[in-house]
Amino acid sequence: MTIALLIATAEDRRLSPLTDVLPNVLLPIVDRPVMATTVEILARAGVKRILIALYEQSAPITAAFGSGKRWGVEIEYVTLNEAWADGGALRWVGPLINETCLVLPGHAIIDLPIEEALAYHQQSGAMITAITHAPHKQWKTPGAIVTGNGLIEAILPDMSEPHAVALTEAYIIEPPLLSQIPLRTRYRIATDLLPRLLEQDIPIQSFLLQGYWNPLHTLADYHAAQQVFLYSAYRALDPTITDGPVETVRYPSIGGRKIAPGIWVGRNDSIHPGVRIAPPLYIGDNCWVGREAELGPGTVIGAGCMIDDEATVTASTIWADTYVGQLVNINQRIVYPGMVIDPETGEQTAIVDPFLIGRVSAATAGMGRLAGTLNRIGALIALIVLSPLWLLTGLLATIGSGGRPLVGVPRVGERVMLPNGQTTLRSFTLWRWRTRHPDGRYLWFGAWLEAYEFHRLPELLNLVRGDVQLVGVKPLTPQEAERLREEWQQRRHEIVPGVTGLWYLQAADDDLDAVIIADVYYSATHTWQGDLNLLIRTPIAWYRRVKAKRTSGRIVTADLAPPQSR
Structure with missing residues (x-):
């Protein structure tokens, strides 16, 4: 043995x-x-x-x-x-x-x-x-x-x-x-x-x-390994191919769908019919490739990338979640969000213009504005549909709070870049109906509002303002965000917080570990189809959460909780 x-x-x-x-x-x-x-x-x-x-x-x-x-x-x-x-x-x-x-x-x-x-x-x-x-x-x-x-x-x-x-x-x-x-x-x-x-x-x-x-000691080693694996998989389909590196590996399996000899693509990709591609080429999950882009040979594109119109990428590795702008030409490089690396010399060139090379969440601002517009339209529709409930809960909160129905709770959102090049988490105020006294005791009807989560209805105002979107990661308190020290946990910070999301369907509010796992998974796999599915499933999730609270009697003991912390 x-x-x-x-x-x-x-x-x-x-x-x-x-x-x-x-x-x-x-x-x-x-x-x-x-x-x-x-x-x-x-x-x-x-x-x-x-x-x-x-x-x-x-x-x-x-x-x-x-x-x-x-x-x-x-x-x-x-x-x-x-x-x-x-x-x-x-x-x-x-x-x-x-x-x-x-x-x-x-x-x-x-x-x-x-x-x-x-x-x-x-x-x-x-x-x-x-x-x-x-x-x-x-x-x-x-x-x-x-x-x-x-x-x-x-x-x-x-x-x-x-x-x-x-x-x-x-x-x-x-x-x-x-x-x-x-x-x-x-x-x-x-x-x-x-x-x-x-x-x-x-x-x-x-x-x-x-x-x-x-041994993968240098970036040149890493780039060479990408080429060896990609060309080994290509030669496994046709041993007569002589292009690419001489070295080969025995088991060059690639998980994507083979749509043509030497062309592999992942799930949920959107590739324009006018794209010109040459093998060997790998495109990861959830990628978007614009019209008349040219890709390959010897190119590996990571998950969640966006290759814009008429861009050219050959013999290069594009790191996950990277945006390559229109007409940008990349050859024999490793491209990281905001950086282009020459693997042979190790020279790293910072790109300050996110519309050339950047992170997808930052560089696709036009698409972000479109998504923001759609979210605001959704918020306005929700406000109209829920207006009777909005008026009723607002009236109850106004009476119970003595004329001060709204309370703002601090939250942090996605990672943003400051003018000095440093990054931080965006801060904003999340609005709720006031349900408690400063000492944590419930106001009149406050327990009922929290039991049915109606105290969250003012979050639609944040949605209209663009602080949050309909579907996203959970808006965390600054203290909760401070606890996320592991590298893998940081990926959730690339996504705008949402009123609902995978965290709402799968995790309890007080189980931060489960929330973060759900958020990290969502950040790596989200698509617009998946967001629509989560949105449709939210009412059922709301019913189950309310039923679970009432069954467990958590509303009775909630008087001991900090005010407006949830």
Whole structure:
């Protein structure tokens, strides 16, 4: 039996700005996280038990991989207290390892023939086998000198020796070797453990990997990996294709629909009939491509992107939620919202005009104005339809409050950019019917208004003003927003708050964790069709929420709640 340990501690953030928002193991290679490639290779080789060592940004990693059932494996997560590097992580996980263990970096691509490597390791009888690869002139990785019988005789800090091979940070280890690693210590296998073993004359075997290896140390590595996976999938359809990089991977599966040879698209895309496309090309979910745009070959477009009319994108990676403006020409670049990156030089050019390169939510202001107009029309229709109820509840609130029916509660909305280039969350006042005294006791009819959520009717005024939209994320208090520290939680801040939304249908008001999960999911998957569906389902959700409150008796105990906090 064999167990695998994936190092996913997210300590390395060299691929900025991409790793500023995602841990390195979740960086998308075409349409899936880089570590998913490793999990799939393990699953295909019959390695069913996988340990994943976590440190920073653990929540989005566990959310992305879950229990491992989708790959037919069992994943167990182990969280480190400190950044102990791969050796320290291996030692910390040691009590769970009682059989031959594959140690693999979660942030790199290693197309390892696992059955062949394990057979080689077992035949050698070594306590440790290092997976090595032919060197690459641009990769600054530790190296090794290997003898004719496959034993490592020296560890090098770099690849300066002409006959050295590169260490891939992948190893096959037997459990007794773990005693050589100190506990609770930052310890690297390549530069700390291997030299120590050589000093003790403990044999270190080398398995020379012939397949694709990419450590993803630089943005050029990341761009190259996108091209290799995309062209590998294209060649799998037609082996006679010679374009693109020479390297290939064995399992270049792509999840989108194949609408033509080498052309994959995601769900809910809107692509103008006049678009000119050339394979290989991948377009993610919920994208919009305008008329006479030119896309491909060698282009990967992330989810939620907008490629405007007559734009040209070739041999490039467009990061999720990015807007590419009209007539903009992108070639061999990584495009991030507000930034164009040359992967070969690493040069990053900030684009201050959101109508050239920006974030979809900020750059598509014209579409935003149209959506805002539609929301205001919807609010006016709702005001007309609900006018009898509005007048009744307003009258009750006026009588009960002594002539002061409205109360404003502070809320924060989507992320906005300040003139100095910094970002912040937009603040606004959300209007409600007054239902409580300053000490939290209910006013006359206040409990009834809250029980049926009629105290929220003045939010239609915010809708008319454009503070909120009909469907969106939940308007949070500043204190609630302050609690959202994880990177994955921040995506909800790209969406304008709504009167209703997935949060209203699925989460209780006092369950902030459930609200945030619903909001993050909505922000990643929302479409106008989905918004319409949520809007139609809102009355049923309102009935269920009211019924649940009355059944649980929450209205009786609500006198103890802070005034107007809900």
